[in-house]
Amino acid sequence: MISALYAYAKAHGLGDSPWQKHAINYRLVLGASGARLEPYKGPKLEVLTEARSNGDKPFHLFDTEEYVLGLPMDSTPKAGTRARERHEKFWERVERVLTEAGATQALEAVQTLRAQPGWGKQVQLSVPPQGHKPKPIKGWIALAIEGDDGFLLEHPQVRRQDQIAFDNQITEGPDRCVITGKPCRHVRLHDRIKGVPGTEGAVAFVSFKAKTAEFQGRHQGDNLHMSHEAMKGYVAALNHLLERSTAVIGKHTCLALWGPSDASKIAAVIHKYTKTSQLEAAWEALSSSSDSDEPLHILGLSGSKGRIAVLSYDVIRTGDAVAALKTFHSYATRKYVPTVMQLIPERASKSLVPETLCLGVVRNLLLSKDLPPSFMQILLRELRPRDIISNATPTMHWLDFNHNHPDRPDMDVSKEPVLTDYCPHDHDGNAYHLGRLIALLVQMKYQAHRGGFSSNIEQTLLTLAQSCPSRFFREAGRQYPIVASKVSAHMKDLWADTCIRITPDFASSIKPIGLSQQGVMSLGYHQQAAYNRHLSKYRKLQRDKKSEATTNEPAEG
Numbered sequence: 001m002i003s004a005l006y007a008y009a010k011a012h013g014l015g016d017s018p019w020q021k022h023a024i025n026y027r028l029v030l031g032a033s034g035a036r037l038e039p040y041k042g043p044k045l046e047v048l049t050e051a052r053s054n055g056d057k058p059f060h061l062f063d064t065e066e067y068v069l070g071l072p073m074d075s076t077p078k079a080g081t082r083a084r085e086r087h088e089k090f091w092e093r094v095e096r097v098l099t100e101a102g103a104t105q106a107l108e109a110v111q112t113l114r115a116q117p118g119w120g121k122q123v124q125l126s127v128p129p130q131g132h133k134p135k136p137i138k139g140w141i142a143l144a145i146e147g148d149d150g151f152l153l154e155h156p157q158v159r160r161q162d163q164i165a166f167d168n169q170i171t172e173g174p175d176r177c178v179i180t181g182k183p184c185r186h187v188r189l190h191d192r193i194k195g196v197p198g199t200e201g202a203v204a205f206v207s208f209k210a211k212t213a214e215f216q217g218r219h220q221g222d223n224l225h226m227s228h229e230a231m232k233g234y235v236a237a238l239n240h241l242l243e244r245s246t247a248v249i250g251k252h253t254c255l256a257l258w259g260p261s262d263a264s265k266i267a268a269v270i271h272k273y274t275k276t277s278q279l280e281a282a283w284e285a286l287s288s289s290s291d292s293d294e295p296l297h298i299l300g301l302s303g304s305k306g307r308i309a310v311l312s313y314d315v316i317r318t319g320d321a322v323a324a325l326k327t328f329h330s331y332a333t334r335k336y337v338p339t340v341m342q343l344i345p346e347r348a349s350k351s352l353v354p355e356t357l358c359l360g361v362v363r364n365l366l367l368s369k370d371l372p373p374s375f376m377q378i379l380l381r382e383l384r385p386r387d388i389i390s391n392a393t394p395t396m397h398w399l400d401f402n403h404n405h406p407d408r409p410d411m412d413v414s415k416e417p418v419l420t421d422y423c424p425h426d427h428d429g430n431a432y433h434l435g436r437l438i439a440l441l442v443q444m445k446y447q448a449h450r451g452g453f454s455s456n457i458e459q460t461l462l463t464l465a466q467s468c469p470s471r472f473f474r475e476a477g478r479q480y481p482i483v484a485s486k487v488s489a490h491m492k493d494l495w496a497d498t499c500i501r502i503t504p505d506f507a508s509s510i511k512p513i514g515l516s517q518q519g520v521m522s523l524g525y526h527q528q529a530a531y532n533r534h535l536s537k538y539r540k541l542q543r544d545k546k547s548e549a550t551t552n553e554p555a556e557g
Contacts, residue, residue: 001310001313002230005238006179006180008258009232009233009234009236009237009240014240015233015234015236018162018163019046019048020047021046022047022140023044024042024142025039025040026038026039027143027151028142028144029145029146030106030146031109032109034113035113035119047062050191056086057089060162061094061097061142061143062151063090065138067087068143069123070083070084070086071137091110094143095110098158101161106152106155177226179230180229184225184226184228184230186225186227187226187231191204191231191232193235193239195239196242197252198305203306242254244264245257246267247272249359249362250272250355250359252303253301253302254300255301255363256301257296257299258297259296262289262292262296263296266286266366269282269329269340270339272339272341272342279338287329290319291323292322295315295316295318296321296366297315298321299312299313302355302359312359312363314366320367324367324368325366340362340365341358413537413538415538417534421531422530423436423528424527429517429520430502430506431521431524432520432523432524433524434469434506434521435465435523435524435526435528436525437502438461438462438521438525439525440494440532441479442529443491444487444491445479447483449483461475462522465521466512468511468512469507469508469509470508471510473507490535
């Protein structure tokens, strides 16, 4: 996988430069009379790319307010000590960099500034106040010299020295790069990757599997012997792909695709947030694509706060993936041109379908593994062998119902809903009607409290009913009298009719409901909830029409 990313970087001229774009918030201008801080709102600067694992390594002529000005992150004594140490390390590195670059004038300005006691307080006061209070200094600060409109890190002497240092890392050394096979000095800290959903900012690849890391005499925590050139290449390639050719599956997962020109179109028809106009163009472009033997790389990633995990990596013929998507699209019966992810029912995609499962389904679709005619069938095939009690089983029954009842009214709010259209009695039984009762109780609480109750009430009641039906009925018996006086007569009739259908021995049972019955119960819940939503919208529409008719009546006299 990393070799393929490195090859992509070489083909597109990525990772050949030590610099990358970075946002800067302030200019710290050094002069004979001291220093002043100026807000900076210009374009991003090209800065020297470096990795910082523990936070104690200062960056190259720019950094945060903690390093540059010695401002602690909080008011604790430990934070103050740490800020002073990092502040000292930053300015020591500044002097070292300027000495190596031969920037004599800038070096004298830095040494003059550091010799002035209390210069940090003077800098803080140079920022215009915000109202009656000093404006807090927060963000990235880069150094500049008075009389120069640019930044110190852009100085020709500094740039030349940076390039020399970068080139020196791509030389012969005691190690051998696992990617290029050439002698190298292996990199200990790899640069960071951004753009994977679920991550905060930019994070690095991390492997927690001992079998992945512990081989060839290495131990967990040791990086493979990779040259600086190879590391820069694969990171630059992945950052480039995540910015341009990514299919986001959910909040934490995505696919990065690369290969021929069709890769971006394939990503567009999978990406959950593709705009309709772009989506139609992407489907049209794919429909006219020719059979291509070029390789298509499919990399599945999952992000979390501090790391990126690789879920899958496949290389297939582009023509096979395009053919699979064409087949899928020909069976997609929707009023609009959908992305692959939009074919998951909205109510199912919110919480019931695990994101990694969706990613696996999309991957199987692209790999043309027993391609069925619809996305729902792919999802059902993946769900059936999994013994997932709380998530997959209810989804499976709900999707089964949608797939097997294509003639069901599709929430046409102009027509009054018929209960049997949404709640057919072919699944009649205690567990099924228990699920209906849960949906009715949720709707009655919503009516009684006008929506002002906890949003997780549904999951709480479902879990309670699964673990012990008798506890649910005790809870329902306590809550029903509270809400019954504030709900419609129709809802009361539905409640009473459904209660009659449940046998007393089931209502008094303290045993947990089995897996198959949990699915039936969830099906009853989903079907009753769909009916409730339709009925609420229909009644609101009728009220609006009546109100409009009353408003438009001519006044007497």
